[in-house]
Amino acid sequence: NAGVTQTPKFQVLKTGQSMTLQCAQDMNHEYMSWYRQDPGMGLRLIHYSVGAGITDQGEVPNGYNVSRSTTEDFPLRLLSAAPSQTSVYFCASSYRAGGNNEQFFGPGTRLTVL
């Protein structure tokens, strides 16, 4: 199993550009989520999904869209990039939602918005 994969590893955008961060898992996990991590800080939850066709907002959803058309994929879209979105983005998955389920994290995407 590849686990959780993310592409790209690095990305530089100009203000106003849009892009999609890809996330995929091959563990047949129901729950997937996106976090952002700013320098020296913890992770903040952006959006999450408890299954295909179901998504919801986390604590910092503004400026981001998600969709979950398949169990495997959970892309994160930046609609109009801003410098404040410069961060490292992590995708995670777990067998199911809930605090009793281990989350598996991808390697991250380092995004810089100029």
Place this chain on the structure above:
Amino acid sequence: LAKTTQPISMDSYEGQEVNITCSHNNIATNDYITWYQQFPSQGPRFIIQGYKTKVTNEVASLFIPADRKSSTLSLPRVSLSDTAVYYCLVGEEGYNNNDMRFGAGTRLTVKP
């Protein structure tokens, strides 16, 4: 959501036992306590999880007192490679908790 409080940083030396305590005063009946480890430029990795009393695995122990208002992650005989950020999460089992939030974590530095 149960809020967690951890020390911002800790220092230790190789070979010592390290105990990191997390406070979660408003923990709910169905909440589980989970600890993650994060190395620089990597995603967090699960270390250990518990509900009450003591849990031990090959890398750590987790001590949870009877009132469950705090928990302590114990790392025996740390090495330089244990230098990382450690996060404590508290979350309810099942679909009632879909919103898993991390705190700032504890930055552990192991010195030679």
